[in-house]
Amino acid sequence: MLLFVAAALCAPLLANPKAIGAQELARRLEPPSGAHLLGLDDLGRDVLTRLLFGARASLLAAVLVVAVSAGLGALVGALAGFSGRLADELLMRLADILLAFPGVLLAVAIVAALGPGLRHAILALCVIGWVGYARLVRGEVLRIRELEFVQAARATGAPTARILVRHVLPQTLGPLIVHASIGMAGVILAEASLSFLGLGIQPPSPSWGSMLRDSVKYLAFAPHLALAPGAAVAAVVVGFNFLGDGLRDLLDPRAAR
Amino acid sequence: MKRYLLRRLALTLPVLIGTATLVFLLLRLLPTEVVIDRILGEQAPESQRAALRHELGLDRPLGAQYATYLRGLAQGDLGTSLEKGRPVTGLIRERLRATFLLAAAAALFALVVSLPLGLVAARTAGRWPDRLATLGAVLGASLPSFWLGPLLILVFAVQLDWLPVSGMSASGSLILPAVTLGAGLAAHLARMVRGSLVEAMGHDYGRTARAKGLGETRALLRHLLPNALIPVVTVLALQLGMLLTGAIITETVFAWPGLGVLLLHAIDFRDYPLVQGCVLTIALTYLLVNLLADLSYALLDPRIRLS
Numbered sequence: 001m002l003l004f005v006a007a008a009l010c011a012p013l014l015a016n017p018k019a020i021g022a023q024e025l026a027r028r029l030e031p032p033s034g035a036h037l038l039g040l041d042d043l044g045r046d047v048l049t050r051l052l053f054g055a056r057a058s059l060l061a062a063v064l065v066v067a068v069s070a071g072l073g074a075l076v077g078a079l080a081g082f083s084g085r086l087a088d089e090l091l092m093r094l095a096d097i098l099l100a101f102p103g104v105l106l107a108v109a110i111v112a113a114l115g116p117g118l119r120h121a122i123l124a125l126c127v128i129g130w131v132g133y134a135r136l137v138r139g140e141v142l143r144i145r146e147l148e149f150v151q152a153a154r155a156t157g158a159p160t161a162r163i164l165v166r167h168v169l170p171q172t173l174g175p176l177i178v179h180a181s182i183g184m185a186g187v188i189l190a191e192a193s194l195s196f197l198g199l200g201i202q203p204p205s206p207s208w209g210s211m212l213r214d215s216v217k218y219l220a221f222a223p224h225l226a227l228a229p230g231a232a233v234a235a236v237v238v239g240f241n242f243l244g245d246g247l248r249d250l251l252d253p254r255a256a257r
Numbered sequence: 258m259k260r261y262l263l264r265r266l267a268l269t270l271p272v273l274i275g276t277a278t279l280v281f282l283l284l285r286l287l288p289t290e291v292v293i294d295r296i297l298g299e300q301a302p303e304s305q306r307a308a309l310r311h312e313l314g315l316d317r318p319l320g321a322q323y324a325t326y327l328r329g330l331a332q333g334d335l336g337t338s339l340e341k342g343r344p345v346t347g348l349i350r351e352r353l354r355a356t357f358l359l360a361a362a363a364a365l366f367a368l369v370v371s372l373p374l375g376l377v378a379a380r381t382a383g384r385w386p387d388r389l390a391t392l393g394a395v396l397g398a399s400l401p402s403f404w405l406g407p408l409l410i411l412v413f414a415v416q417l418d419w420l421p422v423s424g425m426s427a428s429g430s431l432i433l434p435a436v437t438l439g440a441g442l443a444a445h446l447a448r449m450v451r452g453s454l455v456e457a458m459g460h461d462y463g464r465t466a467r468a469k470g471l472g473e474t475r476a477l478l479r480h481l482l483p484n485a486l487i488p489v490v491t492v493l494a495l496q497l498g499m500l501l502t503g504a505i506i507t508e509t510v511f512a513w514p515g516l517g518v519l520l521l522h523a524i525d526f527r528d529y530p531l532v533q534g535c536v537l538t539i540a541l542t543y544l545l546v547n548l549l550a551d552l553s554y555a556l557l558d559p560r561i562r563l564s
Contacts, residue, residue, distance in 0.1 A: 097275035102502035102543050106279075109536045112524040113286045115295070189401055193506055196403045197521060209403070216407050216510065220415045230404030238399040 001239025004232070008059040011052040020053050021045065021204050029222040039224045042214060050206035051228055057207050058236075061118065062187040065125045066180050072126070073133025074176060078164050080134065081141025092138070095131045103128045107190060111199040121200040125190055129183065136179055140172040174251035182244030185237045192233050208233050262552060269548050276544060280537045281326050284529055289315045296339065296527045312339075313529065335537065336530035340523075345534035349516065353538070355425060356515035359507065360500040362431050363439030364493065370443040371489075375450020376482070382455055390447065397444030402503060406437040406510035423512040430511075438507040442496050449492055453485035494550030498543035505539075 007014065024044035032039045038047035080091040098106070110124035111117075144150060145168065153163045194200035195209025203210060208229040215225035287295075292315065293306050310316040314325060329335065335345035378390035413433060414422040421427035505517030512518070516535055523531035 093271075093275075097272060097279060100272045100544055100547075101276055101279060101540055102498065104505065105502045105536060105539055105543075106283075108505065108520070108524075109280065109283045109532070110286070112532050112536075113283050192401065193403065196506065197509060199524070212403055212407070216410075219407055219411050223411050223415075226404070226407045226411070230401070230408070234396075234400050234404060237401070238395065241399070 004236045008055040015049040054206040069129030073130035077134040077137025081138040116199045178248040185240035335534035338531045362435035366439035367442040371446035374447040378451040379454035394444040434511040498546040
């Protein structure tokens with residue numbers, strides 16, 4: 001996972017950005033060699049370079065989606081948990097409807113409506129992503145608001161917004177961080193899935209999903225095209241899942257018990 | 258049980274209507290003229306644009322469009338495909354069987370693999386077979402289907418030539434897609450079977466079975482497994498809906514002629530009525546499968562309907 005983040009951040013240092021689209025058509029589908037460690041694709045482009053810059057796109061999408069989803073979800077969850085019953089009912093019924101809709105399908109439908117591309121894929125993933133964070137934060141807020149220090153803050157006349165921001169929300173950061181790190185894995189997988197279906201990052205920009213999609217046609221004589229991007233996705237997903245598990249043991253004492 | 262059933266149905270109905278409304282609104286996210294541009298191109302003459310606007314009902318107020326949409330849903334009319342000129346309902350019906358067949362085969366694969374794997378892991382808890390089974394489960398859950406599918410094609414279809422690469426017509430063509438779709442679920446269920454069995458072993462009836470002199474395996478199979486299966490069956494039933502949506506990717510990998518491939522084709526051709534019909538069908542089927550799963554869970558475990 002650290003390798004993924006490092007590769008994504010240092011991609012321009014590790015590989016020439018101009019090489020992303022540079023084609024050597026005479027050597028297309030060439031297997032791995034000293035000059036091209038992961039071989040060349042169907043248009044003679046260096047697979048390693050595209051893998052590194054694809055990592056940048058995946059990391060960007062994951063960070064953006066998780067940041068927006070967590071932020072929006074925390075706000076909605078805090079409002080639902082701290083406000084009156086009506087606000088809670090309305091917000092949570094909206095969350096129920098979105099949760100009742102299969103996530104991948106909703107993302108596909110949003111991108112189908114708006115058109116393919118990274119921006120719309122990020123928007124679609126934010127729309128399906130905030131609900132989990134909202135429910136998590138709402139549950140925590142319902143528990144925290146009954147604690148004495150919150151009652152004391154209320155008794156001193158502090159406004160609701162101040163109580164939420166200064167006293168309640170900081171207490172939800174632990175579970176939120178755990179959920180976010182596991183969420184990174186989900187977003188990377190979802191973005192790769194959308195790109196695989198042709199709905200995410202559009203060619204010629206590199207993405208792991210579209211690299212896998214293009215590799216299927218050449219499995220019989222260029223299997224190296226499928227191995228690298230697939231292994232990258234699997235390794236990063238496993239890494240973020242393990243990170244989330246570790247953070248949960250560290251930050252959430254109830255789960256550790 | 259009847260009260261639980263009625264309450265569950267009453268809760269499901271607004272969600273069904275909400276889902277149908279969400280699908281209706283999703284495909285009206287863009288302004289009408291942008292939709293027309295997408296389908297006909299920006300240079301299309303105004304007469305053609307007006308005809309398409311009328312065909313899609315986009316020349317009427319949103320409320321009237323929604324009323325027509327709901328009326329059509331109630332009558333099973335999902336509109337007409339722009340590309341094929343045929344009723345969307347008929348096109349979907351032709352593909353539903355293939356998708357259901359794939360999902361059912363994936364579920365069966367998941368059950369057949371997860372039960373013995375979970376049993377072995379529970380029986381040898383803490384030892385190397387357990388660790389190996391757990392590692393297998395983690396890998397199975399982490400491998401994306403759009404990578405597992407091509408890997409399986411490479412090994413079993415290309416290198417070994419045991420199974421067909423794609424399609425539905427050749428014999429054995431269901432195997433690789435079912436394994437691809439069911440692998441993640443098999444991994445998840447295996448871990449659940451292991452966890453449930455280990456927990457059951459700690460209960461009094463588990464200890465009594467072994468104290469009576471029953472062998473470990475017999476105690477597992479005859480006493481512990483039936484009780485441990487309740488949460489497993491629940492998870493399997495609840496995941497059936499996810500298999501339907503996961504089938505979108507698996508069908509693409511294997512050119513399996515199901516609803517997922519039809520949906521992606523409709524998106525490519527900007528066939529909005531067909532996109533709407535496919536999304537709605539998958540979403541409503543997912544909801545109904547989850548409802549049936551909830552009801553079967555209540556049948557299996559009386560604590561649920563009494564709570």
